[in-house]
Amino acid sequence: MGKYKESFTKGIVKENPVLRLVLGTCPTLAVSTTVIGGLGMGVAATFVLVCSNIVISLLRKLIPSMVRLPAYIVVIAGFTTIVQMLLKAFVPSIDQILGIYLPLIVVNCIILGRAEAYAGKHSVGLSALDGLGMGVGFTAALVLMSAIREFFGSGTLAGWPENGMFPAIAVFAAPAGGFFVFGLLIWATNKLSAKFDKEFTPKTSFDCSACPHAASCEKMTMGGGCDE
């Protein structure tokens, strides 16, 4: 059961897609001005992520590796369209907030990244859990960031109270403030997970397989992790 737990929990802090892997920054910065928008984006992306991970994992032995990226994109685009139709039909207000960023889930690199790095190589159950964990991590990061930005930028939380609690510091709602909050959160997560890693994982068990440099990394062949 350990690996099932691991495949779910690693997406939340240790390999958080936004704050540790720095993927999907475009929707993160764009929709994190309000908590509702951040939550909507997170849930929509999580749905697509879990579904596409399951389907891609099921098809992983059928898809020839030469055309795997177009195949993944087709699957992801299919689920994105479903989400878009559902939102338009049942919660048009969230569809309004997310705007162009909803169809852009197709090219969200978290989803393609998980398909390529995980679902194409692992069983259905593990892939579903991985997608769910990553989705929860993405949603948590978005909600946290949008809460900070909405609180300072408009003086409200999830739209309450209507007139704001105090005079808003509008720069938090502007793109510059988005980058600022983003940077601070990355710093905090790095601090946190450095502490976490030191306490609970011996250095040698550091998993380098997801690292883009794994194939050419000298330290990998020598059996040790990075210096981090």
Next chain:
Amino acid sequence: MVEKNLTVRSSPHLHSGESTKMIMLDVLIALIPACIAAVWLFGWRAAALIVVCVASCMASEYLSRRVLRRPQTVGDLSAVVTGVLLALNLPSTLPLWQAALGGVVAIVVVKQMFGGLGCNFVNPALVGRIVLMMSFATEMNTFPSPWVDGVTSPTPLAPDAAGAYDLRVLLFGFHGGTIGETCAVVLLLGFAYLLWRRIITPTIPLVFVGTVFVLSWIVDGGVYEATYQILSGGLLLGAIFMATDYVTSPVTPLGKVIFAFGCGALTVLIRHGGALNEGVSFAIVVMNILVPLIEKATYRLPFGQKRGGKHA
């Protein structure tokens, strides 16, 4: 035998006695006339702004150095200079907590997060002002008239005020604006002091103001209009005290000219084509960001080396 009492050190061997603290002190002295004029024109509120900004900058500097466990630098007075410059860039009716917030942004975000004095890539006071402008657009764009309580007057650059002021009014500062930018005479006094003490070279201010003058002459079509442009807004304050910041301006002579020309051209462009009436702060910050590139393109080559070739 080697004499053990002799210490071997590389040059330079003579120290002029000049230090960061001395330079900052000279800048502060150069700013005194502007501060006096600000209080004279805008009353105790201007004094309060200056005190709050300086206090906020010094506290931010002290606390962030403590938190980051770095050597304490609050004594080098650079935070005081940032505080005074920030205050001079604010309208006198700005709520004091907003001014204090500007100081925190300037020191903590712009300066200390990048490593402290010498490592910031843009002018801290200017970014403090820009963040305040983006955050509190109403408060930052309400300019009270000097000597009259509760009455606001447009800055000389506001569209409906174009050409409304006599040049003598602009020279002595009896018009709406931030507390330190209106009185041109005292800024020029500070400029003269900085030149006399050799704290700054005249290149950047002269080229900056000259560019604005020439381009405004071309765009507005007259010497009067061009003079009007260089005496209004934050141009003199920016050109003399902000664009000449050692950390964020080029060191090469040609680089200084390019930098100052860019500042001037962008200022005219924003004033005439942009949504904002005034563009000095944005112009300087944009050129600050380009400084590393300007320096790379203009550094002096060792004899026989070609540009773009191997690095020395």
